[in-house]
């Protein structure tokens with residue numbers, strides 16, 4: 001029992017000793033860091049370029065990591081991006097012998113204590129010139145300073161929307177020293193491209209690389225060089241959003257437009273369909289115009305809209321002209337011979353137009369009805385007896401003879417006075433004349449009606465012709481724009 005308690009006592013004593021020793025080491029490190037800091041910054045100025053020989057150049061290595069694309073404003077030509085900017089350089093006055101400071105090889109201190117290169121984004125498009133973020137820098141014993149700073153940059157970017165929504169863009173991010181020339185501060189890109197390993201996938205843009213190029217610009221003949229590093233962000237737009245929201249509805253609507261020619265002329269909706277489609281397209285065009293910069297380059301989709309709208313305007317105008325033909329009616333001139341040959345003979349066969357009103361009834365039944373009509377000769381409203389005698393006969397000359405014979409027969413049967421019959425004969429002649437007149441009228445009326453029907457048929461053939469023409473045009477335009485996407 002006693003020996004047991006003794007051993008436990010010795011163990012706890014041992015632990016205590018170890019703890020005290022550790023404490024000493026820890027405090028020694030902290031003390032050294034403190035000492036180091038005080039010694040380093042005793043007579044250090046962060047205002048001056050930290051080189052021993054002022055003729056010597058100070059190399060600043062720059063590395064950009066693209067974290068996220070915040071926004072691409074096509075209208076104002078501004079790219080907002082979230083970047084991490086890593087700069088490193090050697091400070092000639094911030095070196096120490098790490099053995100003298102108990103192996104302390106690096107310290108982290110606020111960046112505003114040390115000299116920092118004034119590297120800025122040249123093509124910045126921000127309203128406020130905000131100061132760089134005051135993050136810490138890592139200071140290594142050999143004087144190497146590494147400064148990581150996050151930044152939200154707004155850079156100007158020339159946006160070419162000619163191929164919207166199938167466009168790709170190139171945005172330059174040019175970094176350079178604002179005041180130092182190339183003989184004082186030289187800027188070097190650490191990699192030959194921006195770092196994209198931490199990129200957060202963007203919904204609208206695909207990144208196709210971010211190559212970096214160093215440019216040295218010399219203004220005038222003999223002055224100092226001004227180096228800069230330009231990162232070119234290559235972006236490709238993901239177009240499915242625009243295809244579904246701007247392109248497909250327009251294609252569908254434009255396929256509706258040629259059907260306006262198929263609408264029956266009497267429905268009175270032919271023109272309003274065209275105008276409605278035109279208005280719908282205008283709405284889409286306004287939507288596109290709102291997001292596009294007002295530049296010379298009309299985007300592809302805008303061209304498509306304009307082409308479609310022109311086509312629909314033309315189709316509506318043609319519809320109006322064809323409506324006029326349709327309503328030519330009986331008072332019009334007859335269909336000219338060439339039109340009769342070209343339109344009624346050939347084109348009607350090509351476009352399968354048989355007769356007016358064939359939409360709902362089959363052509364065969366229509367034909368039968370016509371034959372019946374011809375048999376009746378159009379005299380449906382004649383008295384029954386006359387019709388029975390005249391049926392299936394030529395109206396022209398037989399009429400008089402038949403009537404005469406009939407009348408004589410009738411009177412003979414009734415046994416009336418012959419003189420009265422002769423007297424009455426002149427009165428019947430009068431009647432025959434009238435009937436002849438009525439027959440002529442009806443014949444004229446029928447001819448006129450045929451003329452009207454002919455015009456209607458001309459209108460219908462033209463309608464079909466243009467329907468197919470416009471269908472083909474819409475189809476080719478859609479294929480063309482979809483082809484651009486591929």
Ligand SMILES: *[C@@H]1O[C@H](CO)[C@@H](O)[C@H](O)[C@H]1NC(C)=O
Pocket residue numbers: 056057058059186188
């Ligand atoms: C800076 O970099 C250049 C090469 O780009 C090199 O020749 C020069 O020695 C470097 N200067 C310093 C001080 O490291």
Ligand SMILES: *[C@@H]1O[C@H](CO)[C@@H](O)[C@H](O)[C@H]1NC(C)=O
Pocket residue numbers: 158172213215230232
């Ligand atoms: C972007 O930078 C590259 C490389 O410096 C240059 O060739 C290109 O012309 C620049 N583009 C624009 C739009 O300034």
